Amino acid sequence: MKKLRVAIIGCGQIADGHVSEIQKLKNASVVAVCDTEIIIAEQLAVRFGIDKYYESHVEMLDSEELDVVHICTPPGTHLFLAKAAVDAGCHVYVEKPLALNYQDTVELVQYVLDAGKKITIGHLSEFDPPTLELRDLVKKGVLGDPVHVESWYGYNLSGSFGKAILASPDHWVHRLPGKLFHNNINHMLNKITEFLDDEEPEVHAFAWRKDSDHSFGDVRDTMYDELRTVIRGKSVSAYGTFSSSVRPVGHYVRVFGTKSIIDLDYTSRTVAVDRGATYPSAIGRLIAGYHKAWQYARSAARNTKKFYNYDYHFFSGMGLLIEKFYDSILNDAPLPISTRNIVRIAWIMDRIIAQVHGENKS
Amino acid sequence: MKVLVTGANGFLGSSLVRALLERTGYQVRCLVRPGCNLGKLDVLIGNHPGRIELSYGALNNYQTCLEAVKNIAIVFHLASAKSGAPAEMFHGSSVATKCLLEAVRNLAPTAKLVHCSSFSVYGVADLKKGETVDENTPLERHPEKRDTYAFSKWHQERLVREYCQKHGIPTVIMRPGVIYGPGGTPISTRVGLNLFGLFLFIGGRNMLPLTYLDNCADAFVTAALNSQFSGEGYNVVDDDPITAKEYLRLYRRDVKKVRSIPIPYFVMWLISIACEKYYARSKGQLPDIFTRYKTASMWKPQRFSNKKLKDLGWTMNTPTETGLNINFQSLKES
Numbered sequence: 195m196k197k198l199r200v201a202i203i204g205c206g207q208i209a210d211g212h213v214s215e216i217q218k219l220k221n222a223s224v225v226a227v228c229d230t231e232i233i234i235a236e237q238l239a240v241r242f243g244i245d246k247y248y249e250s251h252v253e254m255l256d257s258e259e260l261d262v263v264h265i266c267t268p269p270g271t272h273l274f275l276a277k278a279a280v281d282a283g284c285h286v287y288v289e290k291p292l293a294l295n296y297q298d299t300v301e302l303v304q305y306v307l308d309a310g311k312k313i314t315i316g317h318l319s320e321f322d323p324p325t326l327e328l329r330d331l332v333k334k335g336v337l338g339d340p341v342h343v344e345s346w347y348g349y350n351l352s353g354s355f356g357k358a359i360l361a362s363p364d365h366w367v368h369r370l371p372g373k374l375f376h377n378n379i380n381h382m383l384n385k386i387t388e389f390l391d392d393e394e395p396e397v398h399a400f401a402w403r404k405d406s407d408h409s410f411g412d413v414r415d416t417m418y419d420e421l422r423t424v425i426r427g428k429s430v431s432a433y434g435t436f437s438s439s440v441r442p443v444g445h446y447v448r449v450f451g452t453k454s455i456i457d458l459d460y461t462s463r464t465v466a467v468d469r470g471a472t473y474p475s476a477i478g479r480l481i482a483g484y485h486k487a488w489q490y491a492r493s494a495a496r497n498t499k500k501f502y503n504y505d506y507h508f509f510s511g512m513g514l515l516i517e518k519f520y521d522s523i524l525n526d527a528p529l530p531i532s533t534r535n536i537v538r539i540a541w542i543m544d545r546i547i548a549q550v551h552g553e554n555k556s
Numbered sequence: 557m558k559v560l561v562t563g564a565n566g567f568l569g570s571s572l573v574r575a576l577l578e579r580t581g582y583q584v585r586c587l588v589r590p591g592c593n594l595g596k597l598d599v600l601i602g603n604h605p606g607r608i609e610l611s612y613g614a615l616n617n618y619q620t621c622l623e624a625v626k627n628i629a630i631v632f633h634l635a636s637a638k639s640g641a642p643a644e645m646f647h648g649s650s651v652a653t654k655c656l657l658e659a660v661r662n663l664a665p666t667a668k669l670v671h672c673s674s675f676s677v678y679g680v681a682d683l684k685k686g687e688t689v690d691e692n693t694p695l696e697r698h699p700e701k702r703d704t705y706a707f708s709k710w711h712q713e714r715l716v717r718e719y720c721q722k723h724g725i726p727t728v729i730m731r732p733g734v735i736y737g738p739g740g741t742p743i744s745t746r747v748g749l750n751l752f753g754l755f756l757f758i759g760g761r762n763m764l765p766l767t768y769l770d771n772c773a774d775a776f777v778t779a780a781l782n783s784q785f786s787g788e789g790y791n792v793v794d795d796d797p798i799t800a801k802e803y804l805r806l807y808r809r810d811v812k813k814v815r816s817i818p819i820p821y822f823v824m825w826l827i828s829i830a831c832e833k834y835y836a837r838s839k840g841q842l843p844d845i846f847t848r849y850k851t852a853s854m855w856k857p858q859r860f861s862n863k864k865l866k867d868l869g870w871t872m873n874t875p876t877e878t879g880l881n882i883n884f885q886s887l888k889e890s
Contacts, residue, residue, distance in 0.1 A: 209643070231651055237711070
């Protein structure tokens with residue numbers, strides 16, 4: 195069996211997840227890592243027992259005869275690094291957002307396809323257990339026709355990455371056209387495009403900074419941390435919420451269909467279907483509560499079984515996404531995430547950023 | 557004469573600034589992050605008008621470092637990341653140190669560097685039970701097997717040693733043990749771990765390498781003032797150490813009750829084996845918080861020497877009994 199030779203460019207926080215998930219696979223091995231700051235490349239290589247580390251991606255691509263490159267650098271570098279990897283004959287897994295704007299996204303996707311290579315994006319929650327269960331329910335017709343989607347993405351600015359963003363006006367997030375949103379709302383939007391069939395839906399967005407009384411006196415004052423969006427397609431509408439101040443920090447999706455409403459909670463990995471009261475009068479309302487409780491209990495029991503079987507990893511979505519991407523490379527299976535979806539999300543993001551931060555022309 | 561303190565608004569940093577103001581006539585430049593809480597520095601600025609200069613910026617920015625080291629005679633490098641993801645901790649420790657060293661080399665090559673390292677750089681897992689950890693103890697051979705803090709501190713010290721040797725920067729490396737005092741961690745990991753509301757008391761009768769905050773700060777000032785301190789590492793621990801058991805007893809008496817389960821070293825060893833097996837079998841479903849290597853590094857009984865530090869003139873001003881009283885009083889009030 196051919197074993198893919200994989201390398202990572204960009205050895206920051208998320209690179210840990212990539213390496214640990216790839217190291218679980220039998221058909222791939224991480225042979226090198228690269229970061230412009232050699233200390234950061236070294237620490238990753240040493241912790242995970244990877245032989246080679248580089249500070250120049252050119253040197254690494256020239257020396258390593260790679261099959262796949264994972265690009266985990268800040269978004270402003272994705273386009274040129276991914277092109278360089280493709281030029282070196284590699285398939286590319288690019289962290290979200292794929293590029294800084296719609297035009298660059300289309301350019302990169304086309305570049306990869308023209309070279310006969312494959313591309314995917316780091317939408318790991320598209321392969322998290324709740325999404326897989328939702329797809330299964332939709333396939334079985336439980337939802338009926340989708341009417342509306344509510345996608346909620348909570349963000350913790352007190353977490354380690356959030357603290358780093360707030361600690362320095364030089365952090366790369368402040369240089370993104372859409373700042374904090376640009377680096378995160380892919381996770382909010384990909385749940386919506388799953389049900390939206392339109393290429394260019396109607397998008398309305400507004401944003402603000404919750405703690406606007408506190409002033410840093412620099413670029414950090416222009417970083418919004420609350421976003422509300424309304425999206426309307428031909429047959430499905432959606433609300434997207436990004437919030438940094440709501441506690442607990444959650445990641446929820448609610449899909450409203452013509453037959454039922456499906457609730458997903460990505461933190462507890464639970465899924466519940468609301469089919470409405472099936473019994474008349476007050477008894478119907480009473481039973482509905484027990485019905486919901488039963489569904490959550492079943493979800494929890496399923497999760498416990500997975501945990502018992504060592505199948506309940508923190509990055510399980512990323513693991514499955516990587517597995518499917520490598521399968522598409524080795525066995526010509528379909529891409530785990532269609533390029534159409536990647537491009538549509540970039541288009542919606544451009545509309546949102548233009549409305550809250552001004553036209554996105556970066 | 558002007559000195560620079562990085563990490564000046566941190567736990568040890570603010571105490572060092574106070575010691576410098578009280579023991580020397582130096583002007584003290586404090587490097588702090590923009591928008592950060594100045595903490596105890598605010599009080600010191602008020603008490604010593606005109607002696608403290610604040611320099612704002614992130615240490616991993618070269619321009620910030622250049623500004624910070626301008627006209628500086630001594631650099632006290634205390635800044636390092638204490639928590640966060642590994643890459644972030646290395647950015648906050650080693651990458652920041654590299655920037656600082658580069659700035660020192662280019663703008664203040666004759667400045668003396670007093671670097672704050674840690675006891676965690678020693679390869680104590682390879683030592684026998686009861687052996688003394690002194691400056692001749694070999695440094696860690698597998699820092700990556702320890703926790704990220706230990707790994708990043710080891711890497712930071714290696715960087716300082718290699719860089720300063722190569723470029724002839726006069727350097728002193730200070731390796732404090734467990735620094736305690738008001739504002740610090742209530743109970744060191746060497747005593748035990750708080751897990752899901754229950755305290756696992758693992759330290760038993762192990763000696764703790766304690767150093768009271770002000771004693772530690774004094775050691776740094778002494779190292780800077782005494783020209784005999786050069787190019788080497790120095791342990792910073794107090795003269796009269798106590799055991800983990802005694803520390804917990806006093807904490808319970810003076811601060812608050814603690815529900816604890818005593819875990820003997822051999823039981824911890826067995827737990828570590830089980831955790832390692834689970835980690836391997838489950839492919840990392842839970843983090844490998846306990847391994848035999850980590851357990852040996854943290855809880856194998858050792859003794860600690862401060863002879864080298866004392867031989868060069870450091871004396872402990874605050875006895876452990878007094879230090880603990882102050883610390884526990886502060887914890888009780890908070």
